[in-house]
Structure formats: structure tokens, C-alpha cells
Amino acid sequence: MMTDIQIKAVSKRFAIDRSEILALDDVSLTFPAGSFSALIGPSGCGKSTLLRMIADVIAPSTGSILIGDHPPGKARRSHEIGFVFQSASLLPWRSVIDNVRLPGELSNKQGSRSPEALVDLVGLNGFEEAKPAQLSGGMQQRVAIARALALDPKVLLMDEPFGALDEITRQRMNVELLRIWKETNTTAVLVTHTISEAVFMADTVHVLSAHPGRLAASIAIDLPRPRHLALLQSHAFNALENQVRAALFAKEIASGR
Amino acid sequence: MAADAMVGHIGSLVVRRLPPLLLLVAIGLVWEAAKLGGLLPITVPAPGAVWTALIDHGGDLVYHSIATLGAALTGYVAAIAVAAALAGLAVTWPISERPVFTLAILIDSLPLIAVAPILMLWLGNGTTLHVIVAAGAALFPLLVGMIQGFKSTDSTTRELFHVLSASRWQTLTRLMLPNALPAIFSALKVAAPLALLGTLIAEWMGTDRGLGTLIIYALFSFNVPLVWLSILTVCALTAVSYALLAFAEHRLVDWAHPRGTTGGRST
Numbered sequence: 234m235m236t237d238i239q240i241k242a243v244s245k246r247f248a249i250d251r252s253e254i255l256a257l258d259d260v261s262l263t264f265p266a267g268s269f270s271a272l273i274g275p276s277g278c279g280k281s282t283l284l285r286m287i288a289d290v291i292a293p294s295t296g297s298i299l300i301g302d303h304p305p306g307k308a309r310r311s312h313e314i315g316f317v318f319q320s321a322s323l324l325p326w327r328s329v330i331d332n333v334r335l336p337g338e339l340s341n342k343q344g345s346r347s348p349e350a351l352v353d354l355v356g357l358n359g360f361e362e363a364k365p366a367q368l369s370g371g372m373q374q375r376v377a378i379a380r381a382l383a384l385d386p387k388v389l390l391m392d393e394p395f396g397a398l399d400e401i402t403r404q405r406m407n408v409e410l411l412r413i414w415k416e417t418n419t420t421a422v423l424v425t426h427t428i429s430e431a432v433f434m435a436d437t438v439h440v441l442s443a444h445p446g447r448l449a450a451s452i453a454i455d456l457p458r459p460r461h462l463a464l465l466q467s468h469a470f471n472a473l474e475n476q477v478r479a480a481l482f483a484k485e486i487a488s489g490r
Numbered sequence: 491m492a493a494d495a496m497v498g499h500i501g502s503l504v505v506r507r508l509p510p511l512l513l514l515v516a517i518g519l520v521w522e523a524a525k526l527g528g529l530l531p532i533t534v535p536a537p538g539a540v541w542t543a544l545i546d547h548g549g550d551l552v553y554h555s556i557a558t559l560g561a562a563l564t565g566y567v568a569a570i571a572v573a574a575a576l577a578g579l580a581v582t583w584p585i586s587e588r589p590v591f592t593l594a595i596l597i598d599s600l601p602l603i604a605v606a607p608i609l610m611l612w613l614g615n616g617t618t619l620h621v622i623v624a625a626g627a628a629l630f631p632l633l634v635g636m637i638q639g640f641k642s643t644d645s646t647t648r649e650l651f652h653v654l655s656a657s658r659w660q661t662l663t664r665l666m667l668p669n670a671l672p673a674i675f676s677a678l679k680v681a682a683p684l685a686l687l688g689t690l691i692a693e694w695m696g697t698d699r700g701l702g703t704l705i706i707y708a709l710f711s712f713n714v715p716l717v718w719l720s721i722l723t724v725c726a727l728t729a730v731s732y733a734l735l736a737f738a739e740h741r742l743v744d745w746a747h748p749r750g751t752t753g754g755r756s757t
Contacts, residue, residue, distance in 0.1 A: 285649075288653050289652075289653070290649050290652060290653065309652075309653060309655055310655050312654075312655070314653060316649075316650070316653045318646050318649070318650065319646075320644075320646055322644065322646045322647045322650050324647070324664075324665070324668070325745045325746070326668050326671075326743075326745040326746075335654070335664075336654050338664075339651075339654050339655070339656045339660050339664070340654070340655065364745055366745065
């Protein structure tokens with residue numbers, strides 16, 4: 234029932250002004266079915282590029298990606314992919330409920346949860362008829378999550394979904410997201426550039442290095458679930474944060490900078 | 491309660507609209523007095539004389555206005571159709587954008603008042619001429635507004651529609667068109683007076699019916715109040731078209747300028 238994601242020897246080159254940039258160099262990874270994974274790295278490490286290749290927004294230059302048994306194109310067309318962007322990207326002329334209805338309208342399909350139930354799931358009951366401009370950034374991102382879940386996707390891809398939110402809102406949203414993820418049985422991949430967020434959310438944190446984007450380390454986060462905000466103050470949490478930090482700044486630490 | 495609110499609403503409306511209205515009445519009175527005192531030249535009529543002209547020529551005014559409005563409206567709708575087709579072409583087939591723009595700039599750079607006589611030689615001085623000149627005058631802002639509106643779609647939202655496997659038609663009708671509506675309405679508001687102006691210019695070439703004809707007729711018979719009355723009628727028609735479009739925009743594109751935000755809740 235749950236679906237894994239396999240990245241096999243994927244590279245991506247972009248042509249920019251006649252010169253070629255290697256955005257991602259020979260990355261192989263598996264996101265196990267039903268797991269929560271985080272991708273972290275400096276800007277230019279290709280983490281968003283990797284996420285967009287899984288969602289079939291762009292194609293790898295070499296290598297292959299499988300979502301369960303399906304290549305990304307097929308997975309996308311069978312609505313197995315839910316995507317949450319950094320900006321909520323809601324249609325401003327549609328109410329909250331009509332934004333959540335959009336995937337169903339476009340595909341003529343219905344998920345197991347009704348749009349009303351999804352609005353309830355992300356904690357926005359009472360705001361069904363509000364327009365996006367009337368909502369705060371955090372509430373808009375909740376609508377975007379509800380929309381991504383509308384057709385029961387098997388994988389939930391999130392590209393810095395809370396990157397534009399303030400620290401306090403972000404922490405609350407993270408707890409909420411973990412609850413939603415548990416209830417929907419999706420395989421979640423979160424792109425982030427916040428170390429504490431990656432450690433708090435994920436089963437495994439994959440650290441990417443930049444220029445070219447390479448997999449530098451994969452760090453298992455063996456903290457118990459469900460996770461609460463109190464965890465942020467624990468010794469084990471800080472140790473794991475330091476482990477991720479060490480992998481992120483390996484070069485700088487080695488050269489004494 | 492409700493009645494109180496209603497009275498309050500009307501009261502605030504009066505408070506808002508009264509000062510400009512009073513100013514207009516005051517200007518009219520001063521004007522009338524100045525004319526009576528012989529301070530104004532013969533080419534400037536008293537407001538009272540224009541009013542008398544309205545009573546004397548009311549029927550003529552309606553007769554000529556209908557012809558002008560009909561031609562202007564037909565040309566306007568034709569220009570909207572042509573602009574929509576060209577904008578659709580430019581947006582779905584990007585190579586065509588430059589040629590489309592070049593053509594539009596060429597049409598826009600032709601001085602209407604100079605081209606109208608040539609068109610008259612080809613088409614005769616009938617409704618066809620009036621409609622085509624009206625359409626030519628209105629085309630450019632419509633085309634620019636539509637292309638800009640369609641192109642203003644946010645790239646992330648387009649990616650969203652791709653991930654949702656939306657068809658091209660769905661992307662056009664559910665994303666690009668509603669997204670373009672604010673820009674399209676701005677263009678519609680700019681283009682409406684231009685269509686009217688185009689019709690007037692075409693009518694000046696000499697025809698037997700239309701507000702342009704009435705202005706020329708009144709001018710040559712030195713009926714100064716009627717000249718002013720005709721021009722005021724054109725102003726009124728322009729204002730009404732603008733008001734209708736603004737009303738439609740307010741109803742259709744309420745999301746583009748939200749009045750209140752609830753804010754408050756942080757997450």
C-alpha cells in the first residue's frame with residue numbers, strides 16, 4: 234500500500250548562457266515506504282532540483298527515478314504525487330474550500346477524504362469561504378497542504394514549505410505536519426535549510442553538498458515518535474543536530490575556517 | 491437596527507457626494523452670471539442655453555447617439571475578439587509574439603485622422619467604416635493588456651498545474667484567464683473611450699447620422715450651444731461606459747483588491 238522512492242545514479246546538468254552547470258552529480262538514494270526524509274544542504278546543492286525531478290517537473294539528465302513501480306511521469310499522471318511549494322501558490326480568486334477542490338476538478342477524481350474533511354484535517358474549519366488574501370502565511374500553507382493531499386497521493390513532496398514563516402509559526406506547523414503525515418500514510422520528503430527542522434521531522438536526514446550537488450551523508454534520526462516540541466531541548470536531539478552540522482560544514486571544519 | 495444602518499449608509503453617501511455636486515452647481519451659477527454680464531465670448535454659451543438646446547434637440551441627440559454607440563460598440567467588440575485571438579496566439583506560440591506586437595504597434599502608429607479618408611475611399615462612408623476605425627482605435631491597449639495579463643501567471647502556480655496533470659485547456663481557463671482579468675479590465679477601460687473617439691473621427695468624414703455628424707453640423711451652422719451639448723453627450727457616454735466596466739470589474743475581480751483582511755490568527 235505504501236510506496237518507496239528510488240533515486241538511481243541521477244545527475245542533472247543545466248545549460249546557462251552556453252556553459253553547463255552540473256547541478257546534481259550521481260546521486261543514489263532510497264526513501265523507504267511510509268518514511269519521512271529530509272534533504273538539507275546549502276543553496277545550489279540541487280535539493281529542490283531533485284524534488285522537482287521526482288515530481289516530473291523536470292527530467293534527470295542521466296539516471297532513473299522510481300516511485301513504487303512507476304517512473305515520475307506515470308506517477309504524476311496517476312495522481313500519486315502531492316507537492317507543496319515554498320510559496321503557497323493558492324488561486325487568489327478561489328476560496329479556501331475551492332482551492333482544496335481544484336485537484337479533484339482538474340482530474341475528475343475524488344480522494345478518500347472530502348475537501349471539507351481535508352480543511353478540517355489541516356485545522357482550518359470555519360475558514361472554508363475565506364479568500365487566500367485574508368489568511369496569514371501559515372494558514373495559506375495549511376491550505377496548500379490540504380490541496381496536496383486531495384487525491385490521496387502516495388508521496389508528499391515539500392519544498393521548504395515553511396521557509397517564509399516566522400520561527401514560532403514554523404515550529405507549530407512542523408508538529409501539525411507530523412500529525413497529518415501520520416494520518417495520511419504518505420512517504421514524505423521535505424527539503425529544508427534548517428537543521429533543527431530536518432532533525433525534528435525526519436527518520437533520515439540526507440545532507441547534500443554544493444557545486445556539484447552530491448550526497449555527503451545520510452544520518453538516521455532514531456528519536457521516538459510521536460515527537461513533541463520538548464524534544465528540541467533534549468541532549469539526544471542536540472547531538473543529532475551537531476552530527477548534521479558536522480556533515481554540512483565538513484570542508485570548513487577541516488580547513489579550520 | 492437595519493433601518494438605522496440603511497439611513498446611515500445613505501447619509502454617508504450624501505456626505506460623500508454632496509460637496510462635488512455643490513461645487514458643480516456653484517460653477518454653473520457663476521458661469522451663467524458671467525455670461526449674463528457679457529464677460530464671456532460668443533463661442534462660450536451659458537449653461538442655460540445648453541439646457542435649452544437639450545430640450546429643443548433631445549430627439550436628434552438620441553437619434554445620432556444610437557448610430558454612434560452602435561458603431562463604437564460593434565467596433566469595440568470586434569477589437570476585443572481580434573485582440574483575444576492575437577493574444578492567444580502570442581501566448582500559446584511564443585515565436586509569434588514579436589510579429590503580433592510589431593503589427594499592433596504599426597496599426598497604433600497610424601494616425602487615425604489621416605488614415606480614415608483612405609479607408610473611406612475603399613469602404614465608402616457607411617457603418618463599415620465607422621466600425622473598422624473604432625476597432626482600430628481600440629485594438630492596441632486591448633492586445634497589450636491581454637498579453638501582459640496572460641503572461642503574468644506565476645511560474646510556481648504553472649508548475650502546480652503541471653504536477654496536477656492539468657490539460658492545456660484547463661490551464662488556460664482555470665489559471666491564465668482568471669489571472670489575466672485585472673489586466674484585461676484595465677485594458678477594457680482604456681479602450682472604450684478610444685472606440686468612441688474612433689467612431690467620431692470616422693463620422694467627421696461626412697455621413698448623415700452620428701454624433702460626429704451632429705458636431706460638424708452644429709459647428710457649420712454656428713449653433714454653439716448644440717456643439718457644446720454634443721460634446722457633453724460624448725463625455726457622458728464615455729463616463730457611462732467606464733462606470734459599467736468598473737462595476738463589472740468590481741463584481742468579477744473582487745479578489746484582486748480585497749477590502750478587509752481578518753489577519754489576527756498567526757498560524
